Amino acid sequence: MLRLHVNWFDYTILAIYFALVITIGVIARRAVATSEDFLLSGRSLPAWITGLAFISANLGAIEILGMAANGAQYGLPTVHFYWIGAVPAMVFLGIVMMPFYYGSRVRSVPEFLLRRFNPATHLFNALTFALAAVLIAGVNLFALALIIHVLIGWPTWLSIAVSALFVLAYITLGGLSGAIYNEVLQFFVIIAGLVPLVIIGLKAVGGWSGLQAKVDHTKLGANAFSSWSGTGVGHWTNPLGDWIGIVFGLGFVLSFGYWTTNFAEVQRALSAKDLSAAQRTPLIGAYPKIFIPALTIIPGLIALVVIPKLGGTKITYNDAIPALMGKYLPNGALGVALAGLLAAFMAGMAANVSSFNTVVTYDIWQTYIRKGRPDRYYLNVGRVVTVVGIVIGIGTAFIASGYNNIQNYIQLLFSFFNAPLFATFILAMFWKRTTPWAGIAGLAAGTIGAAVMHFAGYHIAYFYPHQVLDPTHATINAQMVNFYGAIAAFVADLVVTVLVTLVTKPKPVSELAGLVWGVPDPNAPDPASVPKPVWWKSPKLLGGVALGIVLVLSIIFA
Amino acid sequence: MSEAPDTGAEVPQSAAAKLFDLRVLIGGLFVLYGVMLTVAGFFTSPANLAKASHVNINLWMGIGMLVLGVFFLLWWRLRPLQRPQPDQPLPPETGTVR
DSSP, X not given: OOOOOOOXXXXXXXXXXXXXXXXXXXXXXXXXXXXXXXXXXXXOBOHHHHHHHHHHTTOOHHHHHHHHHHHHHHOGGGGGGTTTTTHHHHHHIIIIIHHHHHHTTOSSHHHHHHHHSOHHHHHHHHHHHHHHHHHHHHHHHHHHHHHHHHHTOOOHXXXXXXXXXXXXXXXXXXXXXXXXXXXXXXXXXXXXXXXXXXXXXXXXXXXXXXXXXXXXXXXSOGGGGOSSTTOOTTSOOSTTOOHHIIIIIIIIIIHHHHHHHXXXXXXXXXXXXXXXXXXXXXXXXXXXXHHTHHHHHHHHHHXXXXXXXXXXXXXXXXXXXXXXXXXXXXXXXXXXXXXXXXXXXXXXXXXXXXXXXXXXXXXXXXXXXXXXXXXXXXXXXXXXXXXXXXXXXXXXXXXXXXXXXXXXXXXXXXXXXXXXXXXXXXXXXXXXXXXXXXXXXXXXXXXHHHXXXXXXXXXXXXXXXXXXXXXXXXXXXXXXXXXHHHHHHHHHHHHHHHHHHHHSOOOOGGGGTTTSTTOOOTTSOOGGGSOOXXXXXXXXXXXXXXXXXXXXXXXXXX | XXXXXXXXXXXXXXXXXXXXXXXXXXXXXHHHHHHHHHHHHHTOOHHHHHHTTTOOHHHHHHHHHHHHHHHHHHXXXXXXXXXXXXXXXXXXXXXXXX
């Protein structure tokens, strides 16, 4: 039913795109001579490239299809995942945290924890991150194979093998530069694929006002166009729950935890050519992030109106975008949209694989298994680890195709590890007393806190519609439990970190130079000697304008 | 690269400066796609036009992609990458990071 009528013209467009993907890997190969060239692009990239890669690394197809599904299911409250749930954290990363990451010359986020805390904290974070990265890469691969099977009819094993091979080729050849350059290209192709759906769809339903009138008659109703209505504490009716969960759980804990400590994101900024470019990386990424909801939520709402039985068992909410592609796009535009969708799947996988190989090579292999070898050795390790990561990803994809819902469990499990990270980092960077053992204790406590809240949440009536417990647990507001679980993780981490700090021995201040607020690195260049960037490159200006736009949009669409 | 301090014979030098300029490829791809879709847009069948609720989407997308591609090619021509020249003092922005 969702099968697309793809012809030679679409296949030509796809073939050109995939040829270019490989070409980028092949020519980026010439710029790889050291392990740092391979794993961190030799810290040489300009800000516009790292900024677009920063946003593209998050623009995986699961994200796009999922947000369109949320748009169809919840309506405008979905913007919370973009505006309050991403932009403030990106601005904070650029302005406040990047000087610690980039200025301390660490090569990864776990390495920051190693220097700030101890090997136990480091290993905990490095292992959970690495494992999450390959398994989620596999989940992406599986999702890709499923959608290709539905849209074009290829068997799932073929799509898994072919797309893994492409990602493998451009990362093992070109390293992070190959991944990042492809991410920038993917960004434009993804946008080019989504824009036509919005234009044609809006024309078909009679513009924005026509869309509003038609959505009013669906089961979503008029509330679909108000992002903050029904968020009152105690009697919430908003599909994302009350404002405490949205502001603190999503906007503060989850968002800051993901955007400021997830190495797949931070790595893009670490590959920038200087501190100014590294600071601008998340800030440049924030601008597209503000407007991407127009390309995901609006198609979701259009699909709700024009695709009969969307959200049923045959056509799920996740099919919103593919269904619109089949309904509206002629051959040609269809090929571009398909290229965009496949690009998004590769982006989601490549970002995970290219951060996995860096963490495994530098943080695990070089730190604990084989120290002090020549750089050439670690360059080769990086290449081998890339292959291993992709093979594990393929394995995960095949396991996922055999067991229903296993991908949901994988994502749930790693959300427990991610939730407390921001509490640990904020204390690490701003309280120099925070002790090495408090690092691991806080992370462990936060992870347990998230897990406990998740399972306890199913027995709390407040998380159910109309605040009435449903014994079958089917109608629970899972997003809301997730947000409150994050709050629990944050509080548990904060309390345990402070308590353990008070009874254990802190690191001498001399070892914290450049890692903590108020402890400058004596080897850092004198700030007066660094040329001041031109005014429009000022991080505070870029960040302030992004926050201002979000504020205005939030008021308009309140 | 040649400007980097001498760090010993066995330490390989970064080749990051050899990285090509991505703007050429983005520009090239979008000009090619733009031309293909624009030409296809001139031959849109009435059935396809009706399918896309009477928007000649191939034509408009083609023109849009052509404009984006030309923008990247122009940017690349007018502001080429500044590479450190051996016989010339380094501008502050392109100094090697190490």
